[in-house]
Amino acid sequence: MSTELGQPRPASAPAGAFPPAGDPYPPVAGPYPAGGADPTAEYPFRRLYRNRGNRIVAGVAAGIAEHLRLPVFAVRIAFVALLAANGLGALLYVAFWAVLPVAPTGRPVRRRPVGQVLAYVALGTGVVLLVFQVKPFGLDATVVGFVALAALGAGIIWHQADPQRRLRFRGAAAPAAAPAPATVAVPSGVAAARVVEAETEGERRWLVLRFIGGGILIIVSIIGLLALMTPFGELDLRATVTGVIFALLALAGVVLVLAPLLWRVFGQLREERIARIREQERAEVAAVVHDQVLHTLALIQRSATDHTSVVRLARGQERTLRNWLYKPTSSPTERFAAALEQVAAEVEDSYAITVETVLVGDAPHDDHVAALVASTREALVNAARHAKVGTVSLYAEVEEDEFKVYVRDRGTGFDLSTVDGDRHGVRGSIIGRMQRHGGVAEVRTAPGEGTEVELTMPRAKVGRGERP
């Protein structure tokens, strides 16, 4: 794929021309430091975190164990054992879960080890059953079970409402709400965005599932508790159902009252977000215009009498803007075309000439390419110094089996036969270097006829695209 032809840019209208800032969704990282950036830097003492890297349920036990320097299994056993005290273990766990932040260190979230999970579930069930047998506080173990169930459900929902997670969720969802800025990203950015989107698509589904699951757990346990603790000793199903229906109706009324408000808040949030993205883009354009263009214009005004430096400044600025607007960026150490462009830019800057660069095709960089680029640079410098012209043409073509580079000027030219050892530039730096790398350099010139340097370098026999 030739980069010179221009990658297919995202075609969406207003923002299409702006290059990426690197992070496709910077506002997420902006005002709210997601994940509490690095509190450890601010607090030298250790804080209690959840350790999701070593979790059975949510990493609470692991976090506590790490903090207290205790073995993890001891903490877990303690939680399970506390289940016996009216489900205190579960309640404690949920409380910790709700309160503790996730450890900010970039430890990967591991999958839960199934064996251990089963072991602890079995242990917990055992404890609950035991309590059921013994009834230490005269309470029915079923009550304990329902309390634990309710606690678990509440924990799940509370956990979902965790602001960090909400933020992550919102951050990923917002680009979809603001389509124009989302297409800012160049191809690589777009790919990254897709990955993020795919991830959060799954996460969003999980979110819904967890909400529903948590809700069901709570409802089931509340109904269960009601049924058990009903003061009349027996379950009045109709009364319960009526009560639930009234509760739901009341809830619906509250929602109805609050809905417009909530909707407005959401709308405002979304608008704010879009505005922030716009602002970010505007700032980026302003940065280029301010840091470069205005600066260059100021310099041009100051040196208005010096024709050479005005040309040099204008040309340099033009090149920068062009690159910023049109070119997909690639590193001069990786691609032949990028390396040549860099060399041309250097010569333009150093000698205040214009190098009309035309590149056809591209190839990866290697030692031979480096030699070719260095020879090209030498040829350009020679033309800039000796030809006494304002414009030099540089043409390079990558063919199936060789590179061709032509450097041409319409300048004074010289008599090749009179050039000997002392003109090191041509003999050593161009012809010699090309020969050492298996290439050929040919110089065609005559006094008054201009000069053309033709450089030919065979391409390495390694197949295309096999080099990194």
Added chain:
Amino acid sequence: MTTGETAEEAARRLRVFLVDDHAMFRAGVRAELGAFVDVVGEAGTVPAAIAAIVALQPDVVLLDVHMPDGGGRAVLEALRRSQPQVRFLALSVSDAAEDVIGLIRAGARGYVTKTISPEQLADAIRRVADDDAVFSPRLAGFVLDAFAARPDVPVADPELDQLTNREREVLRLLARGYAYKEIAKELFISIKTVETHVSNVLRKLQMSNRYELSRWAADRRLV
């Protein structure tokens, strides 16, 4: 390059029309070209340009690529059918391939960058008026790239979708900064033959359905 053209110039002063949304640039070109051609009018917007070109019937229109309301392309599309005798030469600061190719495929006879010297611009105008094509070095490079032999791209119509070796040679020399006269000397052919080759390349560029060309068009929603 400009030697021996005064006689020709005296015989027929070309009537040129300028379309560009930058008044300063129009004034500059007008001043520069005054010595070589008659600048009969100028316009800064697409509708004004269309009306004035129909009324004035210039020989050559110098057309800016980027303007509000659709740019040079809109002008070309409006006038191409009804005014076939008017020739268009695209003049732009943009080096982006899709802009260049887009205008050529819409019917411009050539493309030059705004940094071109007045003499060269006058030369290009004359060439376009004679129904020849004008390629900037960079445009020649684009064309070579677009028509590069790629084994994986099937060629539907060899007549249109491939360049002959000679055409390739001519384009290479153009890309290397050679003038038509120098190309003729280098290849031992007449200037007229060079012009024919370049015109053929222009025709292929306009008519070919090669993937690269249609892709550019698709990217700019120009299909």
